[in-house]
Amino acid sequence: MVMGPTHAMSGAAVGLAVAQILPAQWGGVTTIPDALMFAGIAAGGALLPDLDSPQATVSRSFGPLSQGLSRVVENASQTFVNLTRSRKDPYCRNGHRTATHTLWFALGTGAAAAALMSAFGKAAAVALLFVLLGLAIRGLLPEWSKKADWLVITGVSALVAWAAWQWAPNSGSGVVMGSAVTIGVLTHLAGDFITKRGIPLLAPLPLGRQRWRNLGTPKPLRIAAAGPTDKVLLTAFTLMVLVQLYLVITGTTIAQQSLVPALTESKLRWWPAL
Ligand SMILES: [Zn+2]
Numbered sequence: 001m002v003m004g005p006t007h008a009m010s011g012a013a014v015g016l017a018v019a020q021i022l023p024a025q026w027g028g029v030t031t032i033p034d035a036l037m038f039a040g041i042a043a044g045g046a047l048l049p050d051l052d053s054p055q056a057t058v059s060r061s062f063g064p065l066s067q068g069l070s071r072v073v074e075n076a077s078q079t080f081v082n083l084t085r086s087r088k089d090p091y092c093r094n095g096h097r098t099a100t101h102t103l104w105f106a107l108g109t110g111a112a113a114a115a116l117m118s119a120f121g122k123a124a125a126v127a128l129l130f131v132l133l134g135l136a137i138r139g140l141l142p143e144w145s146k147k148a149d150w151l152v153i154t155g156v157s158a159l160v161a162w163a164a165w166q167w168a169p170n171s172g173s174g175v176v177m178g179s180a181v182t183i184g185v186l187t188h189l190a191g192d193f194i195t196k197r198g199i200p201l202l203a204p205l206p207l208g209r210q211r212w213r214n215l216g217t218p219k220p221l222r223i224a225a226a227g228p229t230d231k232v233l234l235t236a237f238t239l240m241v242l243v244q245l246y247l248v249i250t251g252t253t254i255a256q257q258s259l260v261p262a263l264t265e266s267k268l269r270w271w272p273a274l
Contacts (some may be wrong), residue, residue, distance in 0.1 A: 003230050004057055007046045007191055008139035009237040011184040015042025016244040018183055027173025034171045035248050037129055037164050038180045041113075044132020045184020047139040048109060049100040049192075052077050057142045061134040063150035073100065081212055084204035089212045098212065101192060101199040106185035114178025122170035125177050130161035132181075191233075196222050 019038040022028030029035050047058045051066070052073045059070035077095030085092065092098060099105060116124040134157040138145045145153055170177075192199045198216025207213050216222055223229040 003226055003234070004047065004050075004139035004142050006230055006234045006237065007050075007188050008043050008136045009234055009241060010191060011046025011136070011187045012039050012043035013237045013240040013244065014183055014187045015039035015045075015180055016241060016248060018042070018180075020244070020248065022172075022176060024171075027176040029172040029176070031169055031171050032248055032251070033164065033168035037125065037168050038172060038177065040129055040136065040160070040164075041125075041132050041177065041180035042184040042187070043136040043140070044129075044134070045109070045181040046188045046191075047135040048132070048181070048185055049105065049188045050096075051135075052098070052100045053096045057145065058135050058138045060150060061138040061145075061153055062131075063154075066134075081203075084211055086206065086209060086211045088209040092212070097192065097197065097199060097214075098203070101189060101201070102203055103189070103201055106182050106189060109185055110178050110180075110182030112178075113181040114175045116174075117177045118174030121174070122165070122168075124174075125170055126161050126165045126168075128181075129164055130157050132184075133157040133160055193217060194221065194223055195225050198222075 016035070016039040019029055019035040024030050029038055050056045050058050051070050053059060054067055054070040054074055056070075059067050074095040077099035078092050079095075081089075081092035081095065081098045113124075113128055116128070134153055137153050137156060189199055189201065193201065193215070194217045196216075198214035200212045201215045203213075204211040207215075
């Protein structure tokens with residue numbers, strides 16, 4: 001499932017689930033706007049690895065700015081591969097699906113986001129939401145956003161970020177909100193892991209005599225990027241998001257029903273407990 005909508009939707013689905021499960025004692029979110037914000041950051045994080053492809057729709061989210069950044073990411077990734085590759089790894093001519101498609105990228109981006117949010121609190125969380133939401137909208141609606149000017153996407157992201165600034169009390173800790181980025185990136189990696197090409201998940205750790213070997217599911221279980229399985233997954237994740245949105249917005253979280261009984265009726269509400 002390398003298609004943008006599936007990446008964005010799976011990030012939102014997993015993000016919503018984690019937002020409901022993480023207990024408040026661990027710094028988990030305790031209000032509905034914060035749970036939605038967590039999911040928004042995860043959905044955008046699920047597009048982040050493909051910023052290494054200047055051709056990808058997601059790289060056009062913020063016009064020339066994100067395209068320029070994308071070129072930098074692609075070149076840096078390519079240089080990194082060629083600096084760290086073993087003699088058995090082929091010379092890298094294109095940085096796509098390399099450095100940003102590793103476990104370390106998932107952990108590093110989450111740690112950076114957590115550090116920012118721990119230092120600057122809500123301002124950093126809202127700023128990050130703004131940037132990642134732009135990526136999520138591009139990912140989710142590639143056809144619509146192809147026609148819409150990038151300024152429209154930027155405007156929509158800014159509007160949602162403004163709403164978050166107004167209504168989200170920022171109840172989650174910096175570490176928890178930062179983990180939303182890691183969750184998003186990991187969801188992206190899982191999606192690419194099951195495609196024909198796979199990803200260099202643990203690179204540049206040596207695997208046999210190679211450092212940048214692609215890993216993936218066993219061959220018969222791999223899917224075509226834009227094939228029918230992608231559509232099935234997209235439908236499944238969309239349903240998961242809708243059901244969870246209903247549960248979150250009505251205050252009936254899945255956590256209450258089965259996973260964590262300790263999260264009682266006060267786990268998620270519009271405002272933090274007084
Ligand atoms: Zn990818």
